[in-house]
Amino acid sequence: MTFLNYLISGISLGSVYAIIALGYTMVYGIAKMLNFAHGDVIMVGSYICFYAVTSFELPPLVGVIISVILCTVLGIVIERLAYKPLRQAPSLAVLITAIGVSYFLQNAALLLWSSNIKMFPSFFKFADENGELQSGVTLAGGQLNISYVTIVTIVSCIIIMVALTWFTGKTKMGKAMRAVSEDKGAAQLMGINVNATISLTFAIGSGLAAVAGVLLCSAYPTLVPTTGSMPGIKAFTAAVFGGIGSIPGALLGGLLLGVIQIFTQAYISQQLADAVVFAVLIIVLLGKPAGLLGKQIREKV
DSSP states (O other): OHHHHHHHHHHHHHHHHHHHHHHHHHHHHHHOOOOTTHHHHHHHHHHHHHHHHHTSOOOHHHHHHHHHHHHHHHHHHHIIIIIGGGTTSOHHHHHHHHHHHHHHHHHHHHHHHOSOOEEOOOOOOEEOTTSOEESEEEEGGGTEEEEHHHHHHHHHHHHHHHHHHHHHHHSHHHHHHHHHHHOHHHHHHTTOOHHHHHHHHHHHHHHHHHHHHHHHHHHSOEEOTTTTHHHHHHHHHHHHHHOTTOHHHHHHHHHHHHHHHHHHHHHTOSTTHHHHHHHHHHHHHHHOTTOSSOOOOOOOO
C-alpha cells in the first residue's frame, strides 16, 4: 500500500506539472516562443487567490475564478507588451525578454506582498457523518490515504485535458490555432487573425497557470514570490519530455515527471530527486530528441 500511496502522490504532482506544461506547449506550438515567465504567472495567481480568500473573505471558488480572470488578463498584457514586438526577432531576443519578464514579476511580487512566507489556506476539507472536517479519505483499513486535494487535482487535470483537446479539434478558434501553428503566413492569407489567435493562446495558458497555482499551493501550502520558479522549470521539462507542442505529450510528460520525482524522494534521496528527473530527461532526449510524443520535423534546405 505504501507503493500505491507514492504512486497516487506522483500522479497528483504530475497532474499539476501537466496543467502548467500546457501553457508552455501551447505557446511554443503556436507562437514558437518559450515563455519562461509562465512559472511566475502561477505565483501571481496563487497570491491573488490567497488574498481574495483571506483578506476579502470570499468563498474559495470565487477566489479561484478571480485568480483565473486576472491571470488571463495578465497573460494577454505580457504577450502584447513583451512578445508581440518580437515576432520577427531572433529567438535569443525572445528568450532574454522572457527571463526579464520573469524577474520583473518576481520583484513586483516582492514589493507588493513582501518576502514573508504565507501559509496557503486549505480549500479541500469536507465534513464527515459526524460533522468533523476531514482532508481526505482512508481506504484499505487505514493503509491507503488519499487527500481531497489529490482527488481534485487529478480530476481537474483530466477535465482540462479533455476540454482543451476538444477545443483545439472541434471549435473554430481551436482550428485557427492549429492553422497558425502550421504556417502563420498561410493562415493569415486564409483570413485568420494571427495576433488575436496568439493572444488567445497566452490567455488560455495563463488562466490554466492560475488553476495550477491554486492546486499546487493547496498541496504544498507555502507561498513566496519565487513559488512558481522551480515548478515552472519542471513543467517546461515535462513539456519537452513528452514532446513540446503536443497536448497529450504535456500530459504524459507531466505525469511521468511527477511519478519519477516522488519515487526518487521516497526510495533514493530527497536531495537527488531533481537531479534524477533531469537525468531521465537527458536520457530520453538522447534517444528521442523531439520527446516521447513529439514529431521530428525535417527542414527543407
